[in-house]
């Protein structure tokens with residue numbers, strides 16, 4: 001029980017950090033009008049990079065939310081595909097993962 005609540009705190013923290021990064025990127029992306037030719041500032045490529053980064057962060061935020069839901073349901077750390085417990089070490093690196101290493105590799 002205590003372990004689950006600390007997992008939840010950890011996930012909430014990661015979610016917060018991720019959302020903060022998305023927020024920063026949103027501000028950056030709003031400046032699109034200033035990006036461009038010959039200004040010596042950020043280029044359109046950087047803008048596109050920020051956009052791609054935001055998309056991956058949004059995907060991450062989504063999976064963190066899914067993991068948080070799992071802590072509430074009491075099946076956090078259980079692989080969605082095969083039902084095996086996910087390695088603690090894997091969860092330490094990827095707290096929001098929903099697949100064990102075998103299933104994650106098989107998915108590729």
Ligand SMILES: [Zn+2]
Nearest residue numbers: 079082100103
């Ligand atoms: Zn699995």
